Amino acid sequence: MASDSVGGHPIHASFPPTIMADEKPLSVIASLSRALHRIRSTPPRVIASPRTQPRRAAVALIIRIVPAPNASLPPPPATQPTITEFFDLDWVKDPNARPEILFVRRDNAQAEDASLNNSRPRNTREAHVAFPGGRMEPDDEGGHYTAMRQTWEEIGIDLAEREYSCIGQLDDREITTSLGKRLLMILSPFVFLQLTPHSPAADPAAGTTLHWTPLASVVAPPKWSAVTVDAASRMAPKHSVALRLLVQVLVGSMQFPAIVIEPSFSEPPLDPNGDVNRLEKGSSAGARRQTLKLWGLSLGMTLDLLSYMVPAEDDLRRGGMTPAPLSPLQLPYRAGDELRIEGVAPSLASVFPKFSYPDVNFWIWVFGRRYREVVRGWESSVRSGGSSDRRINWSGSALSTYYAAVRKALVVVIVARALGIIFGLFFAGWWIFA
Template sequence: MAEKPITIVPLLSRALHRIRTTPPRIIASPPTQPRRAAVSLIIRVVPSPNAVLPPASSNPVTLSDFFELDWVNDPAARPEILFLQRENPAPEDSAMSRMRNTQEAHVAFPGGRMEADDEGGLYTAMRQTWEEIGIDLAEKDYTCIGQLDDREITTSLGKRLLMILSPFVFLQLTPNAPPPDPTPSTTLHWTSLASLVSAHAPPRWSTVAVDAASRLAPKHSTALRLIVQALVGSMEFPAIIVQPSSLPSVSPDGKPNVDILEKGILHSTRPHKLKLWGLSLGMTLDLMSYMVLAPSDARDNSEAHKSHSGSSSPISPMVQLPYQTGAEGIRMDVVAPSLASVFPRFSYPDVNFWIWVFGKRYREVVRGWETSVRGGGTNDRRINWSGSALSTFYAAVRKALVVVIVARALGILFGVAFATWWIFGQ
């Protein structure tokens, strides 16, 4: 007997309703760095091949109406999210794109920088999406659900602000929409949301290695970069291996699928591994976090969650979150799952040890944040917990790197002096 399909439509409905009713955290651009950018998180529900579809003219009026449609609630319906792969990463991706493994590719969301005549972040996200992949989010096929929290894009280990990034969530309201028209250097990957949040097929977690020298040494000083790389090693960031869904060769109405035959969206030269990491992973985890139980619900369901995860956490058993890092004993999934995407581990154990030594202030910030969330989040929106956590963490990283580099340099000098004495002093 075939198993009943596992649907995540209820989780998606929960998430989108919560996003629509939750005010995002807006970060004002400082006068010294006014640059901003915006991206689009586009979600669609692919109907079952056997579903009876409504007339093209009958769009649902509200979000609740959409999730009451029969074809949406069909157990075989497949919610998907759109990622894209750029051959030439956008400037806001470049700070996170120095991957060491050339067989890996970084997936992101459509979007880009705000221009002077843009009316706001939402306009920027819609304009950039149209220009980059040919999807007109102003059409009746789509609706804007809301905005996720603003994110700070930094470089040089969090020391310098590059710009503020605003993510907007869109939902395709119709089972079929006009096909996209991506630029030649862009490949689209519609990815099943179930591959990110289903406990029956949990996401495949991996890492992305980035040379620490790319963050610490000048770009044009090859010798200095090699020295820093030898002294500090590399940083490893968590990543999800993305498995794009295969589009059928025939659309639900029986016609050839123009997405494949005309637009060439699924290229045969797909890279060995597609990895979701960095800022894109953080925004995806922000979306996933809306699928979990709210803090107020967690107190009533902690015993049920203990049976699934072994600890009381406001996390639905259906949602898989990344490994924890940065502070032992602190539940990062309670405060902000997306923070785990930007806290790296270093390849040298002594670097991680010194980060822990200097990370007392960081741990205090995260514990304060956790207390706020577990208490109902009454002051969670007023305090910039994420900014404080990131700044204190990277402050500890910078101190640790100074200690490690000085210790390595002294060790090398001592070794050279001892070898010189041993050879010439005997």
């Protein structure tokens, strides 16, 4: 059993085996093919923007297959292949082919885009990654157009070219203020697949670094860590130093689960018709020295993508396997060295923080019954076939119920701390003057 912890709570758990000893693990490429077919055939849950907050944004999840070093690459096809035709190509089916997903690191994220990016790490040895994208402009034709426009402007990849295909859209997500009290905007994630073994040259904007990450490193299982955020920075006014110090003492810090990203610096063949001088950035020595972490909203969207890789329970039973139970508030990744994709099912608990003080976490659990019901319902819908009930906004429900429990827990803890301080001062005064 492998384990890690955030705030003293396990974030990596082992599960009963679902693969027989004589069975081979499912390949990443086969599971990716299943996922992309499901995404294309499953309509996303679209959240309408309220009139009081019309702002929207979109990001692009870009996937490519890196051919094996000795693969025989075919000439470019005359027409764009379908998903089925693409995954039937010999160089794609090669056991040594490597699927990768693109993350970007922004050194100079603008203030107006802060809601799309995780907070800057206080630890300078850490760098946080996300997906290319940004806010929708008034002239944009929709979220799909926004994702393509922002990707072109930020990293110089033209997703409208024939080398890429838009697979579909994942469920919309809500971006809120700290502790989920106010809606900031609606975020739409779009999934794109590179259909050629040659990578068109990218041209990232200054301060933006590309990190192509092997998909297997995210699911085999991933290397879990944490990102620590000062709770006072999210709960107290920015310019109130005294109040921020008081909140920091009373509440402590927030610790978000994170996946350590290990990017691939070996590149597939570049497009022979492209400009060889415009190589993708991302392999600099400075980038190598920092630990890349995927967390927060970007982690949630990544797990949404991985949820489509989970075989339905009927498929598992037909293959002679018993579905493993999923445990709320634990990340359901199987321990072990084998690549067992059928055991991967993201939990909504994976994107929410724990606190450094155990009593805060205890009271969150006490008030979190409704949140745990949402997590169990979402996981059940994933295991039943990968297409959740479209009438339910699972991520939004989890967000609102979890942070409702957090707010109640913080009230109890702060009141208890205040009463303790008052009682301590009273007792000290009585002892001194008695």
